[in-house]
Amino acid sequence: MSTPSKSIAILGGGISGLTCALRLAQAGHRVTIFEGSDQLGGLGTFFEHAGRTFEKFYHCTLPSDGPLLRTLEALGIRDEVYWRPTTFAYAHAGKFFPLNTAVDLLKFAPLRFLDRIRVGITGLVGRLVSDKGLDDVTTVSWLTQLSGKxxxxxxxxxxxxAKFGDRYHDVPALWFWTRFNREKGESKGEQKGYIRGGYKRITDTFAEVITRHGGQIHLNTTVTGIDLDAEGRTTVTTSTGASAFDQMVITLPTPQVEKLIGPAMKAKMPALDTSTDYQGVINHLLFLKRPLTSHYWVATPQSEHPFDGVVETSTLTDVADRGARHVVYLTKYLHRSDSRFAQPDADVRRDWTAALQKLFPDLTANDIEADYIFRAPFVEPIYRLGQKKLCPPEELVPGTVFLANTAQVYPIVTSWNGSVSQAEKTLAAMGVKVEASQAKSSVQAASKTSKVAMTPAVA
Ligand SMILES: Cc1cc2nc3c(=O)[nH]c(=O)nc-3n(C[C@H](O)[C@H](O)[C@H](O)COP(=O)(O)OP(=O)(O)OC[C@H]3O[C@@H](n4cnc5c(N)ncnc54)[C@H](O)[C@@H]3O)c2cc1C
Structure with a gap:
């Protein structure tokens, strides 16, 4: 290592924090992760049911997730990812319309024939045009122009x-373009990947390798303040006291960072953009004794459904990872201030189960083995026109305080892959280059493929 070993505090033990910690530890630095919860993995965290672990929020990977797959390779678990073809359908008036090929789209009865053609053209154009200028055009105007009113x-x-609530108006077309191309970027048809042992396998392996390189991991350790001391070192305050480090990497969502920053640090850093807010999410997870559909994702965006999608992850995951049960996540993006976000679990359970039974009239209470409800308040930044300029910089205080969080991931899709990509940019700003056998970034990989099939990938 050419640079001297530094002590570095990593705030947050989600995929961003883990990636930074891994690469910094491998580069010979002394890293300490501070994680407020009792687990690593952040939004990809897990719980136990009947002797197995499951993600609280549905998670999968895509073949175009180059940086994430490269990281799994560095951890020695890349070959543990398995892939399956998956499909998407759209629920409308009690029917399910598959939307995976051009023929599916031509048969998509909820739209007039002319509109189906225009949606198809939108898919083709979205695939062929470059992303240039799309940060300054709204998704609304871009899609209206291509698909018609x-x-x-x-x-x-x-x-x-379904994704942004009533704040969708200002979302740039670049967000849509990237998302669309990420999910449709495979010439072999839609494929998704999952890892043997679930996402816990990934976080456990990170923890093992980081610890092997001398890193320290403090769980149940919420950071309550950060600042600079008189020597310009960073300080981290938790319930157990304060400690000083040469450097710091913050990976918490921006709204959670602002309130931690002390006066000396604030005086030395650019103002964080506080205007980018986040959507939260509720997931109602059901373990079923029978499958619902053969689709990974059924979009249910109409207002008659309390949730926006039915995500049947057992269409992807091996029996070894879930037992004989079928695993379904009902998902709804909501702002944390929305009264529905704080609805008691019993009400969510009652209303959402009833709505699911309306969609699947054969589903009975006996088919449900168990269910769980999970909420996360800070998931998806609500993007606005010109978002690229609003993304915070990697270096907050020169040479000392760095940021790697979801507010910077744009226009890459908010995902483990997006967070790994961003972490690598932040690491580069710290002078740590991730070794490059370099798989292509998701955007590059997606933009070079040319599958014509047309399905929407907003939810
Ligand atoms: C419903 C849902 C479905 C998703 N599906 C997918 C998918 O299929 N594929 C995919 O790749 N991605 C998916 N994602 C997105 C992905 O999970 C996130 O983009 C990613 O996990 C963000 O990682 P992060 O480390 O940047 O942030 P986070 O995961 O939010 O991690 C931040 C960490 O900081 C900790 N923390 C917060 N405050 C403090 C504090 N004061 N002190 C100490 N620690 C603190 C938190 O506990 C957390 O562990 C999904 C997310 C959700 C919610």
């Missing part, structure tokens, strides 16, 4: 609302 109102708008 009617198709926008009936098809795209409900899916945008």
């Amino acid at each position: 009617n198709a926008f109102a009936k098809f795209w708008k409900p899916m945008l609302e």
Whole structure:
């Protein structure tokens, strides 16, 4: 190692924090992770049910997730990822319409024939045009121009609302373009990947390798303050006291960072953009004794459903990872201030189960082995026009305080892959280069492929 070993505090033990800690520890630095909860993995964290672990929020990887897959390779578990073809369907008026090929789209009865053609053209154009200038055009105007007003109102708008609520108006077309190309970037048809042993396998391996390189991991250790001391070193305050480090990497969502920053640090750093807010999410997870559909994802964006999607992850995961049960996540993006976000679990359980039974009238209470409800308040930044300029910098205080969080991931999709990509940019700003057998970034990989099949990938 050419640079001297530094002590570095990593705030947050999600995938961003773990990636930074791994690479810094491998580069010979002394890292300490501070994680407020009792687990590593952040939004990809898990719980136990009947002797197995499951993600609290559905998670999968895509073949175009180059930086993430490269990291799994560095951890020695890349070969543990298995892949399956997966499909998408759209629920409308009690029917399920598969939307995976151009023929599916031509048969998509909820839209007039002309609108189906225009949605198809939108897919083709989205695949062929470059992303240049799309940060300054709204998704609304871009999609309306390509698909027409009617198709926008009936098809795209409900899916945008499903993701961003009533704040979808300002979301740049670049977000849509990237998302669309990420999920449709495979010439072999849609494929998703999962890892043997679940996402816990990934975080456990990170922990093992980081610890082997001398890193320290403090769980149940919420950071309550950060600042600079008189010598310009960073200080981290937790319930057990304060400690000083040469450097710090912050990986918490921006709204959670601002309130921690002390006056000396604040005086030395650029103002963080506080105007980028986050959507939260509720997931109602059901373990079923029978499958619902053969689709990984059924979009249910119409307002009659309390959730926006039915994600049947057991269409992807091996029996060894879930037992004989079928695993379904009902998902709803909501702002944390929305009264529905704080609805008691019993009400969510009652209302969402009833709505699911309306969609699947054969589903009985006996088919449900167990269910769980999970919420996360800070998941998806709510993007606005010109978002690229709003993304905070990697270096907050020169040479000392660095940031690697979801507010910077744009326009890459908010995902483990996006966080690894961002962490690598932050590491580069710290002078640590990630070895490059370099798989392509998700955006590059996606933009070079040319599958014509057309399905929406907003939810
Ligand atoms: C419903 C849902 C579905 C998703 N599906 C996928 C998917 O299929 N594929 C995919 O790749 N991605 C998916 N994601 C997105 C992915 O999980 C996130 O983008 C990613 O986990 C963000 O990682 P992060 O480390 O940047 O942030 P986080 O995971 O939010 O980690 C931040 C960490 O900081 C900790 N923390 C917060 N405050 C403090 C404090 N004061 N002190 C100490 N610690 C603190 C938190 O406990 C947390 O562990 C999904 C997310 C959700 C919610």
